Amino acid sequence: MLLDLHTHSIKSDDGRAKVENYCKWIRKKELPLDGFVLTEHRQFDGESDYRHLEDEYDLLILKASEVETDFGHVLVFGVNEDLSASLDFSNIRLPIERVLAESDRCGAFAAPCHPGRKRVGLFSHYEERGAVDGVHTVETLNGGSIPGEDELSVEMAEQHGYLGFGGSDSHVVSRIGFCATEFPDQTITSVDGLVQALKGGAFQAVTLRGGQAGS
Amino acid sequence: MSHALSFEDIELGDELSESHPDVSMAAVTKFCHAAKHLFERFIDHEAARAEGFAGAIVPGIMSQGLLAAMVHRWAPGCIIKNIDTVFRGSLLVDSEIVMTGAVTDTDEAQRRIELDLTIIAEDGRTGVIGTATVEFPE
Numbered sequence: 001m002l003l004d005l006h007t008h009s010i011k012s013d014d015g016r017a018k019v020e021n022y023c024k025w026i027r028k029k030e031l032p033l034d035g036f037v038l039t040e041h042r043q044f045d046g047e048s049d050y051r052h053l054e055d056e057y058d059l060l061i062l063k064a065s066e067v068e069t070d071f072g073h074v075l076v077f078g079v080n081e082d083l084s085a086s087l088d089f090s091n092i093r094l095p096i097e098r099v100l101a102e103s104d105r106c107g108a109f110a111a112p113c114h115p116g117r118k119r120v121g122l123f124s125h126y127e128e129r130g131a132v133d134g135v136h137t138v139e140t141l142n143g144g145s146i147p148g149e150d151e152l153s154v155e156m157a158e159q160h161g162y163l164g165f166g167g168s169d170s171h172v173v174s175r176i177g178f179c180a181t182e183f184p185d186q187t188i189t190s191v192d193g194l195v196q197a198l199k200g201g202a203f204q205a206v207t208l209r210g211g212q213a214g215s
Numbered sequence: 216m217s218h219a220l221s222f223e224d225i226e227l228g229d230e231l232s233e234s235h236p237d238v239s240m241a242a243v244t245k246f247c248h249a250a251k252h253l254f255e256r257f258i259d260h261e262a263a264r265a266e267g268f269a270g271a272i273v274p275g276i277m278s279q280g281l282l283a284a285m286v287h288r289w290a291p292g293c294i295i296k297n298i299d300t301v302f303r304g305s306l307l308v309d310s311e312i313v314m315t316g317a318v319t320d321t322d323e324a325q326r327r328i329e330l331d332l333t334i335i336a337e338d339g340r341t342g343v344i345g346t347a348t349v350e351f352p353e
Contacts, residue, residue, distance in 0.1 A: 016301060024320065025228065
């Protein structure tokens with residue numbers, strides 16, 4: 001199963017993509033995605049219901065969050081009421097250890113995104129402040145990275161023994177599917193299933209830029 | 216003989232040809248004078264550096280104008296009903312930037328399309344993203 005784990009819609013302040021237009025684009029461009037996860041900035045969108053789009057376009061559409069911490073941005077999959085009550089998602093300086101620990105306690109899965117990016121990436125803080133306990137997985141391939149950033153992410157992830165996943169970090173429709181995560185021989189149908197699959201660790205980051213698949 | 220692009224020629228997924236606009240100091244300065252948008256950060260590298268930028272930056276209104284011009288070059292005679300841009304990072308004056316566009320939706324009843332618009336900075340970072348709604352009169 002191939003999922004883009006990092007996308008933004010018009011629900012994010014800097015997102016300009018309508019969710020239905022993502023679906024239309026995926027089908028028109030025959031992207032090999034089975035679905036995507038909406039990771040809106042500093043919030044969890046508990047209201048939007050995309051089941052009609054899932055049915056119409058035969059795509060899995062899940063919801064997660066991108067929160068901001070003192071060690072850069074972190075994606076949180078499996079956000080539930082407990083976690084929403086525990087963390088102030090709008091806080092742009094959440095302590096990363098707390099995000100990781102609370103996500104774990106509430107049954108969610110938290111992982112830093114674009115870790116090779118300056119300022120908002122995990123590894124840009126490692127040199128000065130050291131490694132963070134509790135990190136196990138990072139987004140090694142990000143569709144918004146500039147040359148050198150993903151290479152640094154892959155290198156540092158290997159160095160620290162972290163697993164890697166991929167996401168496009170799309171903010172407009174035509175950028176979905178630049179990067180994704182492959183879950184071989186697994187069928188994911190819900191956010192709980194995604195969390196279990198991520199915890200299982202059997203996945204890999206792939207890039208689909210230019211129509212070329214590669215890990 | 217080529218003909219102006221009409222609504223019937225357009226499909227979801229169509230991509231506009233990449234465009235490489237001139238954002239040299241001469242071009243940006245000329246724009247700033249014409250738009251009465253004269254600030255040192257746009258027309259003086261040293262002054263911009265003193266403000267914390269890597270060099271003089273392309274004004275946001277110029278970026279939006281360049282995107283609109285790209286749309287009109289692609290489809291002369293179309294009407295841009297709205298254009299919405301998000302400035303995610305600075306575009307430097309005297310650098311090479313690339314503009315792209317793609318059709319992300321079509322509305323036959325209103326003869327309108329939606330476009331994604333992006334400007335990529337020289338270092339590969341996406342400096343500007345946006346969308347436009349474009350109408351094609353019959």
